[in-house]
Amino acid sequence: MTAAALAQNPPKPILQLVGVRKTFGDFAAVERIDLDIRDGEFLTIVGPSGSGKTTLLRMLAGMEAPSDGEISLKGIRINDMPPSQRPTCLVFQSLALFPHKTVGENIEFPLKVKGVAPAARKQRALELLRLVRLPETHYGKNVMKCSGGERQRVALARALAYDPEVLFFDEPLSALDYKLRKVMEKELKDLHRESGKTFIYITHSLEEAMVMSDRIGVMQSGRLVQVGTPEEIYTRPSTKFVSEFMGEVNVFDAAHENGVWRIDGVEGPANLALPTAMTSAQKAAVVVRPEFMRFVDAPGGADNCLKGVVFNQYSLGSRIQYQVRVAEKTFLLELSRANARKAEGDEALIGWDARDAIVVEA
Amino acid sequence: MSELTLPHAEERPTGTRLEARSTPAARKKVSRGLLSSLPVLVVLLLGFLAPLATVAAYAFATPRTFDVFRSFTLINFETIFDPANTVWMSFAWSLGFAAATVVVLAIVAYPIAWGLARVFGRWAGFVSVLFVFPLFVSENVRLYGWTLFFIKNGVLDGTLKLLGGAGPEVLYTPGITLFGMVYVYLPFMLFPMVLGLAMVPKELVEAARDLGASRLMIWREVELPLAMPGIMIGMLLTFVLAVGAVAESKILGGQSVIVATHDIEIAFTYAQNWPLGSALALILTIIVGALSLIALTKLDLDRILGRR
Numbered sequence: 001m002t003a004a005a006l007a008q009n010p011p012k013p014i015l016q017l018v019g020v021r022k023t024f025g026d027f028a029a030v031e032r033i034d035l036d037i038r039d040g041e042f043l044t045i046v047g048p049s050g051s052g053k054t055t056l057l058r059m060l061a062g063m064e065a066p067s068d069g070e071i072s073l074k075g076i077r078i079n080d081m082p083p084s085q086r087p088t089c090l091v092f093q094s095l096a097l098f099p100h101k102t103v104g105e106n107i108e109f110p111l112k113v114k115g116v117a118p119a120a121r122k123q124r125a126l127e128l129l130r131l132v133r134l135p136e137t138h139y140g141k142n143v144m145k146c147s148g149g150e151r152q153r154v155a156l157a158r159a160l161a162y163d164p165e166v167l168f169f170d171e172p173l174s175a176l177d178y179k180l181r182k183v184m185e186k187e188l189k190d191l192h193r194e195s196g197k198t199f200i201y202i203t204h205s206l207e208e209a210m211v212m213s214d215r216i217g218v219m220q221s222g223r224l225v226q227v228g229t230p231e232e233i234y235t236r237p238s239t240k241f242v243s244e245f246m247g248e249v250n251v252f253d254a255a256h257e258n259g260v261w262r263i264d265g266v267e268g269p270a271n272l273a274l275p276t277a278m279t280s281a282q283k284a285a286v287v288v289r290p291e292f293m294r295f296v297d298a299p300g301g302a303d304n305c306l307k308g309v310v311f312n313q314y315s316l317g318s319r320i321q322y323q324v325r326v327a328e329k330t331f332l333l334e335l336s337r338a339n340a341r342k343a344e345g346d347e348a349l350i351g352w353d354a355r356d357a358i359v360v361e362a
Numbered sequence: 363m364s365e366l367t368l369p370h371a372e373e374r375p376t377g378t379r380l381e382a383r384s385t386p387a388a389r390k391k392v393s394r395g396l397l398s399s400l401p402v403l404v405v406l407l408l409g410f411l412a413p414l415a416t417v418a419a420y421a422f423a424t425p426r427t428f429d430v431f432r433s434f435t436l437i438n439f440e441t442i443f444d445p446a447n448t449v450w451m452s453f454a455w456s457l458g459f460a461a462a463t464v465v466v467l468a469i470v471a472y473p474i475a476w477g478l479a480r481v482f483g484r485w486a487g488f489v490s491v492l493f494v495f496p497l498f499v500s501e502n503v504r505l506y507g508w509t510l511f512f513i514k515n516g517v518l519d520g521t522l523k524l525l526g527g528a529g530p531e532v533l534y535t536p537g538i539t540l541f542g543m544v545y546v547y548l549p550f551m552l553f554p555m556v557l558g559l560a561m562v563p564k565e566l567v568e569a570a571r572d573l574g575a576s577r578l579m580i581w582r583e584v585e586l587p588l589a590m591p592g593i594m595i596g597m598l599l600t601f602v603l604a605v606g607a608v609a610e611s612k613i614l615g616g617q618s619v620i621v622a623t624h625d626i627e628i629a630f631t632y633a634q635n636w637p638l639g640s641a642l643a644l645i646l647t648i649i650v651g652a653l654s655l656i657a658l659t660k661l662d663l664d665r666i667l668g669r670r
Contacts, residue, residue: 063568083572096569100587109583110573162573 014039014166014198015060020069022055029055031222032069037166037200042192044201044209046245047219053202054170056219060200061090061168073166089164091172095155097143103129103154104139110162128157131194133187149180156188160195169201173208185211206246210234218242239361243287248321250288250331256281266306266327273303273354284359290321290334292356295341295348302351306331310346324350414647420640428636438641449625449642455536456622457649459611460604463543464597467551470544471596475555490556493549505542505613509533512614534616542610547603551596558592559585591661598657605650622646 013036022030030052037043047053058064059071062083071079078086089110097106107125108116116124126136132153138146143154152172159167169188173181189212192199203209209216210230217227218241226238237243240251253264254272261272263286278284299305308326315321320340322333331350342348416430424433425441442449474493478486496504511517512533519529532538562585570580586593608623617624622642629639 061572063572083568084574084576088572090569090572092565092569094563094565096563096565098566098570098584109570109575112583113574113576113579158573 012039013037014074015200016070016072016075017060018070018072020056020059020066020071022052022059022064023067028222030059030066033224035217035224035227037198038215040196040198041214042189042199042201042212043215043217044203044213045217045219045224046203046206046209048204048245050221051219052222053204053219057090057168057170057200057202060166061088062086063090087164088166088168089159089162090168090170091155091159093170093172093174095151095172097151097155097158099144101143102139103134103141103143103146106143106154107157107161109158124161125157128160131160132157132191148176149184152176152184156191164197166198166200169199171203174203174205181208182211188212218245235358237287237358237360240285240287243358243360248290248332250290250293252286252329254284254286256283263329266329273357274359275354275357276359278359285361287358287360288352288356290332291319293331293333293350293352294335294339295333296351297349299349301349303354304357305349305351307347307349310342310344310348313340313342313344322348324348326350417640417643417647420637421644423637423640425637426635430637438637439645441638442641442645449622452620452622452625453646453649455611455619456605456607456646459536459540459543459607459621460601462540463547463604464551464601466540466544467547467600468593468597471548471551471555472593475552475559478552478556479559490553493552497549501546502609502613504546505609508538508542508545508614512538533614534618536615536619539611539615539619542614543604543607546607546610547600550603551600554592554596554599555589556592558589558595561592562588594657594661598654598661602650602654605646 015035015037017033017035017037020030020033021028033056045053045056055064059066062078062081066079070077073086073088083090098109101109104122104125107128108121111121111124122139126139129136129138134150134153134157138150138154143151146154155172173184173188176184185208188199188201192212201209201212206216213230215227216230216233217224218233219225220239220241226233226242228236233242234246237246243249244251252266254261254274255264256278261274261278261284263272272286274284274286294302296302296305306326308324308331310322311325312323313320316334319334319336322335322340322342324331324333333350420430421438422434422436423430423438424435425437427433441447478489482489509516512529513519514529514531514533515523516529522529532541566584566588567580570584575583606623608621608627611617611619611621611624623646626639626642626646629635629642633639
C-alpha cells in the first residue's frame with residue numbers, strides 16, 4: 001500500500017498502546033506512550049541509546065511488563081501475556097541463534113515446539129531458506145560457521161517459521177558492515193512486502209529507518225516525540241531534537257524583539273524572514289538544511305543573508321560541505337561541485353530562502 | 363590427565379635461500395619457547411611422570427621385594443586376575459560408588475547450580491562461600507563429625523532417644539559411604555556446573571520462550587545441551603576423585619566394604635607388597651584414564667574456553 005493510500009484508509013491497528021509507561025525504580029525508561037500500530041505496516045522506532053526504544057520493544061514482545069498503561073493486540077489486552085503465547089516474535093540484536101544446532105534445526109525450532117512432523121518441518125525450513133535467499137545446501141550447516149549476513153537470514157527464517165503476526169527487530173543489522181547492511185535493509189523491506197506481516201524495527205540510525213519504513217517514530221528520553229512517514233519526519237520535524245537527529249542541520253534560536261525576528265548571537269539579518277509570519281511567539285528554533293543554504297553574490301540574493309568566513313570544506317563525494325563561521329556560530333552548506341567556488345579563508349555571503357526554513361519548538 | 367603442550371616449531375619456508383636466512387631466527391624462537399617452558403617441564407617430569415613410571419615399573423617387579431628396574435615378571439597381574447582372588451570386588455565397589463556418586467551429585471547439584479547461576483543474584487557469592495567453607499576443614503575431621511552425628515547415642519540417635527524414639531542404624535553401611543562421598547565431592551560438581559549454566563546466554567532462553575517453547579522444552583533443547591560441557595567436567599572431576607576415595611569407606615563405612623584404593627593402601631603398608639600394590643594402582647589408573655578419555659572426546663573444550 002502506498003503512503004497516500006494508507007493515509008486515505010488507515011487499516012485498523014494490530015497493536016495499540018495506551019499510556020504505556022515503564023519505570024525501573026525512580027527511573028522512567030518509557031513515559032506514557034500512545035501509539036496505534038497498523039496491521040501490515042513497517043514501523044521503525046528511532047532514538048539515541050538510552051531513549052527507551054529497547055524497553056518499549058521488550059514490552060511489546062512480552063519480555064517486560066509495563067508499569068502502567070495498556071498494550072492490546074487486536075483489541076485484546078496482552079500486558080501480562082507471556083511471550084511464548086503471543087503471536088509475535090523478536091529478532092534479537094545478537095540474533096540469539098542456537099549455537100549447538102544446525103541452520104535447519106534453528107529454523108525448525110518453532111515448528112518442533114508446535115509438534116510439526118519432521119518431514120513437514122524440513123520442507124518448510126527449505127521453503128524459508130529460499131525465501132531469505134540462502135542456498136538449500138545450508139540446511140545442514142553449523143550455524144556458527146555461517147557469515148554475519150547468513151546468520152541474519154537464518155534468524156529471519158527462524159522468526160518467520162514461527163509464523164507470527166508481528167515481527168520485532170532489535171537493531172539486528174548493527175553488527176554488519178556498511179555495504180552488507182545496505183543490502184539487508186532492502187531485502188528486509190522486500191521480505192516485509194512479500195510476507196505481509198507487521199514489522200516493528202528499532203534502530204538508532206535514521207538512515208536505516210528512512211530506507212525501510214512506512215512510518216517512523218522518534219523517541220527521546222522515554223517519550224515518542226514524533227510519529228510520521230519518512231517524508232513527514234524529514235520535511236516537517238516537530239522539534240529541534242528530531243531535526244538534529246535527521247542528520248547535520250543548521251539549527252539556531254531566534255528571538256522576536258520590537259516586531260522583528262533576529263538570530264541569537266549573530267549580527268543581521270536585521271529582519272529574519274520566516275516561512276510563516278509569526279507575531280505571537282517570543283522565541284523559536286529555526287532549522288535550515290545544509291542543502292538549502294547557498295553562497296550569494298550580493299545582499300538580497302536570498303531572503304536571508306549572512307556574512308561570514310569559510311573555515312573548512314569537506315568532500316562528500318558528489319557534493320562539497322562548507323563550514324562558514326558567522327560571529328560565534330557555524331553554518332553548514334552543502335553544494336554540488338559546480339557551485340563550490342569558495343576556498344578556506346574566503347569571506348562569503350551565505351543565504352537561504354524563507355520557504356526552506358522550518359520553525360520548530362525551541 | 364595433565365596435558366603437555368610444547369611450543370610449535372616455526373614452519374620452515376621451503377626455498378633454500380629463505381631457509382638460510384630465517385633459520386637462525388626460527389631456532390632462536392624455539393629455544394626461547396623451550397627455555398620459558400623449562401620450569402614447568404621439569405616439574406611435570408619429576409613430579410608427575412617419574413612417580414608414574416616408577417609405579418608402572420614396580421608393577422612388574424618380583425612380589426614382596428623392592429627389585430624395581432632389576433626384575434620383570436607378570437606374576438603380580440596373574441595374582442590379581444586369578445579367579446580365586448576377590449580383589450575385583452573392591453574395584454567393582456570403587457567404580458560403583460563413583461558412578462553412584464556422580465549420578466546422585468548431578469541430580470542434587472543441578473538445582474543448586476541453577477539457583478547460583480540464575481536466581482540468587484547478588485547472594486550467589488555468599489551461597490558459594492557456604493559451599494566452599496567446609497573445604498577449609500580436613501576431610502577426615504568432617505567425616506568423623508558425621509560419625510559422631512550418626513553413631514549410637516550420638517547427635518541424631520541421642521536427640522531422638524530424648525524424644526522417646528531411636529535413630530536409624532545407618533553407620534557402617536555402603537549407603538553411608540555413598541552419603542559421605544556425595545557430601546565431600548559436592549563442590550567439585552557444583553562449581554563446574556554453575557560455570558556451564560552461566561555460559562548459556564540468557565537471550566537464547568528468551569528467544570526459545572519467544573518462539574513458543576515450554577520450560578521443559580527450553581531445558582531439553584537449549585539449557586541442558588549448552589550447559590553440558592560444564593556438567594561433563596563436574597562429572598569427570600567427581601568420578602575421578604570418587605574412584606580414588608578411601609576415607610569415606612573407612613571412617614563412615616567402617617570397612618563394611620573394601621574399595622580398590624583401600625586394597626592398594628593395604629598392599630603398600632600392612633602387606634609390604636609394593637609390586638602388588640603398584641599393579642593394582644596401574645590397573646585402576648588405566649580404567650579411570652580410559653573412561654576419562656572417552657568422556658573427554660565427547661567434550662568440546664573450545665566451546666568451554668569460549669573460543670567459539
